[in-house]
Amino acid sequence: MRQYLLIIIFTMLSLSAKAQVKLSGTVTDAAGQPLSGVIIKSIDATTKKMAGYAQSGNDGHWTITAKAGSLLQFTAMGFKKQELTVKEGMKEQRVALEDNAVALKEIMVKAAPVRLSGDTIKYLLSTYSKPEDRTLADVLSRVPGFEVNKDNGQISYEGKSISNFYIEGMDLMGGKYGVSAKSLPQQDVAMVEVMKHHQPIRVLDDFTYSDDNAINIRMKKGAKEHWIATFDGGAGVKSHGGLWCFESFAMRLKPSWQTIITYKTNNTGKDILSESEALLTTGELGETLRPLIVLPAPSTSRLGQRSLFNRTHVVTFNTLLRLTDNSQMNLQVTYTNDREEASAQRTTEYFVNTGNRMIDNKKEYLEKDDHLTAKLKYENNSGGQYLKNELSGDLLWSRQWLTERGTNPHDLYGRLPEYTLKDNLMVMRRMGNRLVTLESKNIMQVRPNGLNVDALRQDVNQHYYETDTYLKGSFLLGKFIVSGRAGINAGKYAFSSNMQTLLDSLGLWTGSSHYFFSRIYANPEVEYKISDFDITFSNELSWNHYSYSVGDAYSRVLYSPELHIRWQASPRWQLGATADITNGNVDANQFYPTIVLQDYQYIHRGLADYRVARDKGVSLSARYGDALRGTHLVGRVKRTFGSTPYTTSQEYEGDYIIVSLQPQRTTYNAWNVTLFCSQGIGALKGTLNARALYNAKDAEMIQNGEQMPFKTRAFNLTAGLTTSLIPTVDVDYHLTWMRNTMKMQRLGSSSTINSWKHEAKVHIPIVKLLSLETLAEYYHNQLSANRFKDIFFADASLKLQLRRFDITLALNNLLNRKTYAYALNSDLMRSTSSLLISGRELMINIYYKL
Template sequence: MRNCILFFFLILCSISVEAQVDVSGTVTDAESKPLPNIIIKNVDAVTKKMKGYTTTDDKGRWSIKAKAGSVLQFSAIGFKKHELTVKVGMGEQHVVLEDNAVALKEITVKAAPVHISGDTIKYLLSTFAKPEDRTLADVLTRVPGFEVNKDNGQISYEGKNISNFYIEGMDLMGGKYGVATKSLPQQDVASVEVMKHHQPIRVLDDFTYSDESAINIKMKKGAHEHWTGTFNGGGGFGSYGGLWNLETFAMRLKSNWQTLITYKTNNTGNDIQSETKPLFSFGELDDKLKPLIELPAPSAEKLKQRSLFNRTHAATVNTLVRLTDNSQMNVQVTYVHDRQEAYARRTSEYFVNTGNRVIDNTKQYMEKTDRLSAKLKYENNSGRQYIKNELSGDFNWDRQWLTEQGTSSHDMEGRLPEYTLKDNFMYVRRLGNKLITVESKNIMQVRPNGLDVDDMQQDINQHYYETDTHLTGSFRLGKFIVSGNAGVNAAYYDFSSHLKGLSDSLGLYAGSSRFSLFRVYATPCIEYKQLTDFDFRLTSEVSYSRYSYSFDNGYSRVLFSPELSVSWRVSPRWRLRVNAGISSDEVDVNQFYPTMVLQDYQYISRGFADYRVGRAKSVGLGSIYSNAINGTHFILNVNRIYGSTPYTTSQEYSGEYIILSLQPQQTKYDSWMVMMMASQGISFIKSTLRVRALYNARNSAIMQNGERMPFDTKILNLTAGLVTSVIPTVDLSYNLSFMCNNMDMSGLGSSSTINSWKHEAKVYVPVFKMLGIEATAEYYHNQVAASRYKDIMFADAALKLKLKHFDVTLALNNILNNKTYAYAVNSDLMRSTSSQNVRGRELMLSVYFKP
C-alpha cells in the first residue's frame, strides 16, 4: 500500500511539473505607474529556449500560458530585467520593474542623461534642447553621434543613415520620416532611443546579424492624451515681391493607432518638397529607368534656400492602426505642388583633343511639379512569422522651361511625367531552428516624355516592368547559420522614340525596340556568430541570365559573385569590420534603344546594344568607437575598388552637338574611398565638436572623336563644427568646410583644380528672459578660375520673442543684399563656372504657436 501511495504521489508531481499554468498580472514602475508594451518571454528553464511571449496592454496587464517550472522574463528599454518562476496555483502577479539608468557626464549646456540597456542608448532630449529649438531636427543637430540633413530631415548616427524611424515603437512614417523629423515639436519629445544592431523583423532576430541602427521617439505623456499640433506662419517682402510661409502640424498618438498630418507652403526658398521623398527603401526594386531628357538647370544645391525661388505647397497624411498585438495597417498619402525658378550665367569649357570649346550662356529656368504619392501597407510581425504586403504608387507630372542666351541661344520646354507602381510581399516562417522566407517584389514604370527645342521636337515613350520572386531557407548548426535563396527575376523594357527637325546626317531618329531579361539565381550563405563578439559571413550569388533584344539574337551568361564580411567587437565600445568581394554589373536596360535621342539643346544620346558587363574587386576596412557616456564617437571606413568595364564613354563633337554613347573598348579603373567622422562632447567648455573627412580618388577615360583620353579625379571634403555655450545662455556654433576637386587630364597634358572654403557662424544672445537676438554669417571663398577666387558674404539677423505658447520672430535675411553667387565644378573633361542669382534682402515676420 505504501508503494502505491508513493507511486501515485510521483505521478501527481510529474503532472504538476508538465501542467500548463495560466499566469496573469500587472507590471508597473517604482512609482506604481502601469507600464504598457513590456515584453514577457516564456523561457524553458533547462534549454533556455523561448516558448512564447506576450506584451502588456495600456494598463500594464498581461496573461500567458506556461509550464510549471519555466521562467517568465520581463524586459523593457530603460528597466532592469526581471524574472519570475512559474508555479502551479500562483495567483495574480504584481511585477515592479526597476529603473536601469546611467547618467552621462556634462557635455553640453548641462548634464545630459543617457540611459543604456544592452544595444539601446536612450537620450533625454530636454537636456540638449535650447529655447530657440522648435523641432526634433533642431535638437538632434547638437547631440553627439547624430547628424541631421537640414534639407530633407534625414538622420545619421555614427556616420550611417538610420534604417528605421519609430514613434512609440510604431513605424508610422516608413521611409518618408523627414516630415516627422522637421515637424515633431521638440517640447513634446521625451527621449530618442538609438537601437544598435536593430533587426525590425522579430523572427529573424536569432538568424541574421544586423549592423543597422534605428531610432525610436518616445513622446511625453501629454502628447498621448489629446491631439497635439503647431502652427507657424508669417509674411514679409523682399527684392522679388511679397513673401509667405505657413506650416501646420497635427498628431494624435494612442496605443492602437497613430495619425500625423501636415500642410506646408512658402515662397521663401524653403524646399519642403525634399521632406516628402523616401529616405530609405529597403526591400524594394530600384527604379531602373534613367531620364533620357534632362534640361541643364542651374543648381540650387550650393546655397540651398538662398538660391531657391519657389512657390511650394505640400500636404501629408500618415495613419497607422494596430490591428492586433503583432499586426498593423499603415496608410500614407502625400501631395506636392512645386514651382521653382532660377537665373544664372554659366561658362563651360570643354577640354577637347581638337581644341578647347567654350560656351557662355545666361539661363532662365522654370519648373512646375505636381506629385501624388500613396502607400498602403499591412504588416504582421510576431515571434514565429512575419507577413508584409506593401502597395505604393508615385505619380509625377513635371514640366520644365529653359531659355539660354549667349554663345548658343535656345528655347526649350520639357514634358516629363513619370508614373511608378510597386508591390512588395514578404512571408517569413519559423519552424523550430529552421527559417523559410518567400519574397516577391514588383515594379511598373511609365515615362511618356517630350522635349521641344526651337523647331525640334523629341517624343519618347518608355515602359518598364520587373518582378523578382525568391525562396529563402536557413537553419542553425550550433553557432553556424546556413542559409540560401533561389529565385527568378524577369524584366521587360519597351521603348519608342520620334525626333523631328534635326538633320538626318547623324543617325536614326525614329524607331522602337523591346528588351527583356530572364534570370535564375541562387545565393548560398554561411554565418558564424560567437555571442556578440565575432560575426563571420560568406556568401556568393550564382546566376544564369538570358537577354533578348529586338535587333539581335539575344545572349546568355553565367555569373559568380562571392562576398566575405567579418565583424569583430574588440570591446563593448570598439568594433572592427573587414569585407571583400567580387561583383558584377548587371546589363543596363537604359542603353538598349535604336535611335538618337535629343537630351537638350546640346547633347544627343545614342543607344548601344551590348551584353558585356564590368567586374570589380573590392576590399574594405571599417572601425567604430562609440562611448555614449562620454559623448565620444569615431568612425573610419576605407574602401578600395579596382576592376574593369568593357566600355568607354564616348563624346563625339559634331557641329554644335555633343553625341554621347559607349565604345567597345575596355576601361580599367582603380578607386579609393575614405570616410572619417568623429564627434566629441567637451564638458569643461560645454561644447560638442564634430569633424568629417571624405576622400575619393578614381582614374577613368573618355573617347573623344575616336581618341582615348585618360584622366584622374581626386575629391577631398573636410568639415569641422563646434557648438558651444561657454557663456551661460549664449549659444554659438561655427562650421568650417573645405573642398578640393582635382582633374588631371594626362591625355591632354593639362589639369584643373578647384578649391572652395565656407565659414558659417551662428550666435544666439538673450537680451531679456523672453527676448533674444540670433545672428548668422556665411562667408564663401570659391575658386572660379586657375588663379581667381570669388568672395561672397551673407549675413542674417532675427529678433525672437518667446512667450508661453507663442514665438514671434522678426527676421532680416541677406542684410548685405548680395544678388549673385559664383562657383566652379569639374566633371568629365569639362569645367564650368556659374554665377547664379540669389534671393536679395528680405524682411519676414512670423509667429509660431504651440497650444
Template sequence: MKKYITLCLLILLVQSISAQRIVEGVITDVGGRPVSAAIIKTVDATTKKTLHFCQTDTKGKFTITAQEGNILSISAISYKKQELKVTMDMPAQHITLEEDTKTLSEITVKAKPIKIKGDTIQYLLTTYKKEGDRTLADVLARVPGFDVNKENGEIQYEGKSISNFYIEGMNLMGGKYGLATKSLPQEDVATVEVMKHHQPIRVLDDFTYTDDNAINIRMKQGAKARWMTTYSGGIGLKSHGGLWNYETFAMRLKPSFQTILTYKTNNIGKNIRRETDNLLSFNELQSPLSAMLSLPSPSPLLLKGRSLFNRTHVVSLNALQRIDENSQVNVQITFVNDRNEATSLRHSDFYTNSGIKTIENRKQYLEKSNDLFAKIKYENNAKNHYLKNELSGDFSWNKQWLNEQGTQPHKMMGNLPIYTLKDNFSIMKKYGKRLITLQSKNIMDVRPQQLYVDSLVQSINQHYYETNTDVSGSLRIGRFILSGEIGVNAGEHRFTSDLVGVPDSIGLLMGKSSFAFASFYTNPSIEYTVKDFNFTLSGDMSYNHYKYSLDNGQSKFLFSPNLQIRWKATATWTFSANASINTMQINAAQFYPTLVLQDYQYMNKGLADYNLSKEKSVGIGVAYSDALKGTSIRLRITKSFGTSPYTSTQDFVGNYIVESLTSGDTKYNSWNMFLMGSQGIGFLKGKLNVKALYNAMNSYMVQNSQQMPYDTKNLKITSNLDIGLIKGVDLAYKLTYGFHQMKMPAFGKTSNLNSWKHEGSLRIPLCKVLSLETLTEYYHNEIAQKEFKDMFFQDFTLIFKAKHFDLSLAWNNVFNNKSYSYGINNTLSSSFSNQDIRGRELMLSFYYKP
C-alpha cells in the same frame, strides 16, 4: 499511527508536486522590444510570501516554477508592475509592459543624459535643447553621435543612416520620416532611443546579424493624452513682391493608433519638398531608367534657401492602426505642388583634341511640378512568423522651361512625367531552428516624355516592368547559420523614340525596341560566430537570358562571391573587413536603337552589347563608440579596381555632343575614404563633429576616335562646433572645404578648384523674453585657376518668446548681395557659373503651440 502519518505526508507531497508546473514566456515593451533584467516572482495568493523568483535574459525570456493559484508578479525599472494568476493549463506567456509615467517624470529631473541598457542607448532630449529649438531635428542635431540633414530631415548615427524610425515603437512614417523629424515639437519628446544591431523583423532575430541602427521616439506622457498641434507662419517683403510662410502640424498618439497631419507652404526659399524624400529603400526593386531628357538648368538648391526662388505647397496624411499585438495597417498620402525658378550666367570650356570649345550663355529656368505619393501596408510581425504586403504609387507631373541667350541661344521646354507602381509581398515562418521565407517584389515605371528645343521635337516613351520572386531558408547549427535563396527575376523595357527637325545624316532618329531578361539565381551563405568574431561568406550565382528585339539575344552565367569579417574587440572598438568580386548585371536601359536629344547640346546613343563588367574591391573599417562619453569615430577605406567591356565615347558632330559607349575594355581603379568623428562637450552643452570624404579615380574615354585619359580627385571636409558659452548664449561654427582636381594628360592640363565656406551663428539674450540671433556666411570659391571670388552674407533675427507663442522679425541678406559664383569640373570640361540669389528680405513670423 506512524504509517498513517507517513501516508498523509506522501499524499500531500504528491498533490504539491502535481500542482507545480513550469511557467515560461517572454516580456517585451509596447514597441515589441525585449525587456531584460525584469524580475519575475511567484507569490502565494494567501500569505503573499515570495516562493520563487528569476530574471529575464537579454531576449526577455524567462522560466519559473509555480503552482496553480499562485500570483505571477512581473516588475522592471521604468515599467508598470503586472500580476497574473497561474492556472493549470497556462500556455507560454507573451507579456507586454507599459511605461511607468511616475518613473519617467523622475527621470526627467534626476536621470543622467544618457542611459545604456543592452543594445539600447537612451538620450534625454531636454539635456540638449536650447532656446530657439522648436522641432526634434533642431535638438537632435546637437546630440553627440547624431547628424541631421537640415534639408530633408535624414538622421545619421555614428556616420550611418538609420534603418528605421519609430514613434512609441510603431513605424508610422516608413521611409518618409523626414516630415516627422522636421515637424515633431521637441518639447513633447521625452527621450530618443538608439537601438543598435536592430532587426525590425522579429522572426529573423536568431538567424540574421545586422549592424543597423534604428531610433525610437519616446513622447512625454502628456503628449499621448491629446492632439499635439503647432502653427507657424509669417509675411514679409522682398525687392519685388511679398513673402509668405505657413506650417501646421497635428499628431495624435494612442496605444493602438497614430496619425500625423501636416500642411506647409512658403515662397521664402525653404525647401519643404525635400522633407517628403524617401530616405529608406527597404530592399525594394529600383527602376534602372535614368533621365534621358534633362535641361541643363541652374541649380535652384545650390545655396539652399538663398538660391531657391519657390512657391511650394505640401500636404501629408500618415495613419497607423494596430489591429492586435503583432499586426498593423499603415496608410500614407503626400501631395506636393512646387514652382521654382533660377537664373545664372555659365561659362563652359570643353577640352577637345581640336582645341577648346567655349560656350557662355545666360540661363533663365522655370520648373512646375505636382507629385503624389500613396502607400498602404499591412504587416504582421510576430515572434515565429512575419507577413507583409505593401502597395505604393509615386506619380510626378513635371514641366520645365529653359531660355538661353549668348553663344548658343535656345528656348527649351520639357514635359517629363514619371509614373511608378510598386508591390512588395513577404512571408516568413519559423520552425524551431529553421526559417522559410517567400518574397515577391514588383515594379512598373512609365515615362511618356517630350522635349522641345526651338523647332526640334524629341518624343520618348519608356515602359519598364520587373518582378522578382524568391524562396529562402535558414538553419542554425550551433555557431553556424546556413542560409540559401533561390529565385526568379524577370523584366522588360519597351522603348519608343521620335526626333523631328535634325538631319538624318547624324544617325537614326526614329525607332522602337524592347529588351527582356529572365534570371534564375541562388545565393547561398554561411555565417559563423565565435566569441567576438563574425564571419559571413556568400556567393550570388545566376543564369541569365537576355533578348533584345533587334538581335537574337544571349545567355550569361554570373558569379559574385563576398566575404565579410567583423570583430567586436571591446565594448567600444569594432573592426571590419570585406572582399568581393562583383560581376555586374547588364543594364536594360542601355539597349535602344536611336539617338535621343537630351538638351540643345547633348545627344545620347544606345548600345546593344552583352559583355559584362567586373569589379574587385577590398575594404577595412574601424569604429569606436562610447555613448556615455559622447565619443564616436568611424573610418572606412575601400580600394576598387575593375574592367568595363565598354568605353565611354564623346563625339563633336556639328553643334552637338554625341555621347555613347563603344566595345572595348576600360580598366579603372579608385580609392574611397570616409571618416567621421563626433565628440560631446558636456560642460558647454555642445559637440564637435568632423567628417571627411575622399575619392580618387583613374580612367579614360574616347573622344572623336582618340583615347583621352583623365584622373580625378575629390576631397570634402566638414567640421562644425556647437557650444553654449554661458547661460542663454549659444555659438555654432561650421567649416566646409572642398577640393576638385581633374588631370587631362592628352592636353597637358590640370584643373584645380578649391572652395571654402565659413558659417557662424550666435544667439544672445537681450532680456528675459527677447533675444537676438545672427547668421554669418563667408565663401571663398576658386572659379578659375588661382582666381577666387569672395562672398559675404549676414542675417539678423529678433525673437520675442512667450509661454505658448514666439514672434520673430528677420532681416536676411543685409548687404543685399544678388549673385553667387562657383566653379565645377566635369569629364573633360570645366565651367564657371554666376547665379542669381535672393536679395535683402524682411520677414515677420509667429510660432504658436497650444
C-alpha cells in the same frame, strides 16, 4: 486581570496588523522607461519620521509595507520628489518621475543625459535642448554621435543613416520620416533611443546579424493624451514683391493608433519638398529607368534658401492602425504642388583634343510640378511568422521651360511626367531552427516624355517592368547559420522615339524596340558566430538570358562571391573587413535603336551589348562608440579594382556633342576613404562633429576617336562645433572645405577647384523673453586658376518667446548680395556658374503650439 491584559494586547496587535498595507509597483521616468535605484521611503503622517524604505530594481519594480494614512516618498537624483498617500486596498502602483535640474552656483546637476541598456542607448532630450529649439531635428543636431540633414531631415548615427524611425515603438512614417524629424515639437519628446544592431523582423533575431542603427522616439506622458498641434505662419516683403510662409503640424498618439497630418507652403525659398522624400527604401526594387531628356537647368538648390525662387504647397497624411499586438495597417499620402524659377550665367569649357570649346549662356528657368505619392502597407510581425505587403504609387507631372541666350541661344520646353507603381510581398515562417522565406518584388515605370527645342519636337516613350521572386531557407546548426536562396528575376524595357530629322548623317531619329532579360539565381550563404566574431561567406550564381528586338539573343553564367568578417573587439570597438567580386547588371537603358536629343546640345546613342563590368574590392572599417562620454569614431577605407567592357565616348559634330558607349574594354582603380568623429566637450559645454571624404579614381574616355585618360581626386571636409561656453549664449560654427582636381595627361593640363564655406550662428538672450539670433556665411570659391569669388551673407532676427507663442522679426541678406558664383569639374569639362539670389527680405513670423 492577566486575561483582560492579554486580550487588550492581542486586540492592539490585531489593529496594528490591519493598519499595515503591502504595496508594490514600478517607477519610471517621464518617457515610461524603468528607473533603478529610486529610494522609496515610508513617512509617518503624524511624527514625520521614516518608518521604512525600499529601493527599485533594474526593472523599476519595488515593494514596501507601510501604514494606511502614511506617505510614500519617491526620490532620485535628477528627478522631482513625488509623494502618494497609502490607502487600504491599493492596487499595483505606477509612478512616473519628472526630470529636475538643481542649480548649484553655475553648475547644473541634471538627470543622466545618456543611459545604456544592452544594445539600446537612451538620450534624455531635455538635457540637450535650448530655448530656441522647436523640433526634434533642432536638438538632435547637437547630440554627440548624431547628424541631421537640415534640408530633408535625414538622421545619421555614428556616420551611418538610421534604418528605422519609430514613434512609441511603431513605424508610422516608414521611409518618409523627414517630415516628423523636422516638425515634431521637441518639448513633447522625452527620450530618443538608439537601438544598435537593430533587426525589425522578429523571426530573424537568431538567424542573421544586423549592423543597423534605428531610433525610437519616446513622448512625454502629456503628449500621448490629446492632439498635438503647431502652427507657424508669417508674411514679409522683398525687393520685388511679397513673401509668405505657413506650416501646420498635427499628431495624435494612442496605444493602437497614430496619425500625423501636415500642411506647409511658402515662397521664401525654404525647401519643404525634400522632407517628404523616401529616405529609406529597404526591400524594394530600385527605379531602373533613367530619363533620356534632361534640361541643363541651373542648380536651384546650390545655395539653399537664398537661391530658390519658389511657390510650394505640400500636404502629408500618415496614419497607422494597430490591429493586434503583432499586426498593423499603415497609409501614407503626400501631395506637392511646386513652382520654381532660377536665373544664372554659366560658362563651360570643354577640354577637347582638337581644341578647347567655350560656351557662355545666360539661363532663365521655370519648372511646374504636381507630385502625388501613396503607400498602403499591412504588416504582421510575430516571433513565429512575418507577413508584409506594400502597394505604392508615385505619380509626377512635370513641365519645364528653359531659355538660353549667348553662345547657343535656344528655347526649350520639356514635358517630363513619370509614373511608378510597386508591390512588395514578403512571407516568413519559423519552425524551430528553420526559417523559410518567400518574397516577391514588382515594379512598373512609365516615362512618356517630350522635348521642344525651338521649332523641333521630340517624343520619347519608355516603359519598364520588372519582377523578382525568390524562396529562401535558413537553418541554425550550432554556431553556423546556413542559408540558401533561389529565385527568378525578369524584366522588359520598351522604347519608342519620334522626331523630325535633324542630320541624317548622325543616325536614326525615329524607331522603337524591346529589350528583355531573365535571371535564374541561387545564393548560398554560411554565417559562423563564435565569441565576438561573425564571419559570413556568400556567393551568388546566376544564369542570365538577354534578348533584343533589333539584335541577337545571348546567355551567360555569372558568379559574385563575398566574404565579410566582423569583430566586436570590446564593448566599444568594432572592426570589420570585406572582400568581394561583383558583376554589374546589363543596363537596360542603353538598349534603344535611335539617337535621342537630351537638350539643345547633347545627343545620346544607344548600344546593344550584353557584357558587364566586373569589380574586385577590399574594405576595412573600424568603429568606436562610447555614448556615456559622447565619443564616436568611424573609419572606412575601400580599394576597388575593376574593368568595364565599354568606354564612354564623346564626339563633337558641329554644335552637337554625341555621347555613346564604345565596345572597348578599359580598366580602372579607385580609393574611397571615409572618416567620422563626434565628441562631446564638457569644457566647452558643446559638441564637435567632423567628417572627411576622399575619393580618387583613374578613368578613361574616348574623345573624337582618341583615348583620353584622366584622373580625379576629390577631398571633402565638414566640421561643426556647438558650444555654450558663455552661459545662455549659444554658438554654432560649421566649416566646409572641398577640393577637386582633374588631371588630363594627353592634353597636358589640369583643373583644380577649391572652395571654403564658413557658417556661424549666435543666439543671444537680451532680456528674459527676448533674444537675438544672427547668422553669418562666408564663401571663398575658386573660379579659375588665379580667380576667387568671396561672398558674405548676414541675417538677423529678434524672437519674443511667450508660453505658447513665438513672434520672430527677421531681416535676411542684410548686405543685399545679388549673385553667387561657383565652379565644378566633370568628365573633361569645367563649368563656372553665377546664380541670381534673393535680395534683402523682411519677415515677421508667429509660431503657436496648441
